Amino acid sequence: MRAALLPAVVLLTVVACQSQAAEAPAEATAEPSGVVTWAASADRMADGVAGRSYRLVVHTSVGGTGVRVRLSNAFGDRPLTLDSVYAGLQKQRAELRPGSNRRLTFGGARTVTVPAGHTVWSDPLPGRLPAATDLVVSLHSPDAGGPASGHWMALQSSYATQGDHTAEESGAAWTIPTGSWFYLDAVSVRAPAGTGAVAALGDSITDGWQSTADLNRRWPDYLARRLQRTDTAVKGVANEGISGNKVLADGPGPSALNRLERDVLSQPGVRTVFLFQGVNDIKAHTGVTADDLIDGYRGIVERAHAAGKCVVGATVGPFKGWHEWDPAAEAVRQEVNTFIRTGGLFDAVTDFDRVLRSPYDPARMLPALDGGDHIHPNDKGMQAMADAVDLTALDCDSDR
Template identity: 75%
Template structure:
């Protein structure tokens, strides 16, 4: 794919230590002395140089908070490392929320954990923490190694919470809820209610060895994984994470999925716009080298739809802010969506003009042509039937895999600014 002349840095990766196999088999996250760190303000970052994001999701409003509720949230790590931290968010809450106990362990199956893997997390050395409305908090680092590609279960007990609950509704992963505090239990007996959303948890970080960076996929429902298979981690960022893990030369290993269904670049709608959530969902995440922008179709098919000039101006704003934060921006062309109920020739003309800017404007650090990958050669305004999830907009698992395999891995390891 064409790239601008913004050179990237390259470092060779050492082979992973053989001890990782032991850690993966045992699931052990041993206890030890905890660091001291106060709760963090909205949009705050983890301490400088402290790790790399291994999992993340975009925050939004997901319903009403409730006292005395437990959540066992299952997430999939992209890069392994020590010193696990979780980031808990009350970004959309209108009242404080108290986390009474928080544990992290490795899932065996269902809501059951691998015996011996469940460990308590602390916050400034304390077992509980109260996060104000609009705030976030990072836990202290947890000693022990968390493997890449592991099913991590973060169990939260929320004794006091009212008003709006912050989370991510389209998890495409089964998590579990309960009444009361059962966070320390590794069995599934009390975790009988299922949920397809994540609550409060919006990022997990680790310290990789050897050192590695991360990429954030900033997008809408396609990046969020809509029409990929639930529970199998077949969103295109998941496939990208697999490629990065298997690459002997890639120095970016962490992948954060900040896709949000219905999201737009310019205007708030389902969730805050990409420009408005950039300071919370993207820029503060530790270890991020590159923002991978794949967004714009919802702006085009809105009523009234955005013009090409407005959307390009939004891209330029995002590029400027990411570069000012020292991050590169890789962009993907907007995929075809003819056959979707909101498609029309006017919107198609905007898509073509925007894609021409992405391909030839020279303002992004690199470009991946998702339009070319997904379109039907016999009707380029439509998604290829073999990649169509059924609604002519969202790719299926095969389409998600094709997207990930179109990304130039070297383009993700660069220096922005």
């Protein structure tokens, strides 16, 4: 791990030419041509705090050059001004590796204003960032207010402070712990030609609930580690899971249908959409039928195919023992899974139900993989899911 971090220090200690312009509009920064290396779906958060800084720790997947970050005001009701944004490498907690913290610019300017409902990419930093790096993005807004955009269940310790301490590599000022990511929803790099990414569109299981915090043990994290060890063109992994999210209806986050463009199709280098969602629609007892859910899947697949992406569908896992389970919901789950396996809608299928279910009661999760609430897998279950993914299927034919 130390050996992997040393080249990253070289990357971020290269001094970029910094413009002295006061502010750049969001439209000034072009979309990157690289590959997403980290992502987290944004949702509406509590109101932003003026003068607050956040030091956000994220774990990347694919390595490359020209690191860029995407800042989100997707759920804001007013423009968001960020007057200081830095990227560095984590040493421990809020402390950064010496010499690694570098200012990010936006269209050459140090300050950017993101309109309500929009996102903006930074300019690239020079040099190379290795794969599987703990990258730290520090940002400050002088006048944040109204709903913040971010990801509340990060399962990763980040930090906050009042006042602008973004340029500091010391962690001394960062005394407010937070388990959420604010205003940051993606990081990209320029990877070798032909390198692609997979975006996992899901709910709390994909988001990692019941996996161990701060250790990157969500199933997409295990998948990213497998991809780094394998000779495959798909190397990037974007975790686009939101706890409680549904395919058909808004709730915690917009529905999968409504957030597909921003969270998945707009991410650079995404070659494959990995769709693992539906249990929240089924267990909510709102009258959703198997046909309703299949129609939702079909809408996602058609839009992904139109964008030139291929789609891997995953069967819905067992959840008997969860308080919303009943035989009627189980019947819908079984009908949906039969269609996923045999309906021919998807370019490839991963059978998470088969991986997770107990051989003694197929409606229930295998106890050794159960995180304790009978719907979310533990670390071992997360790894078993990632191990079940056919890596060659992630690079399927996307000529649509």
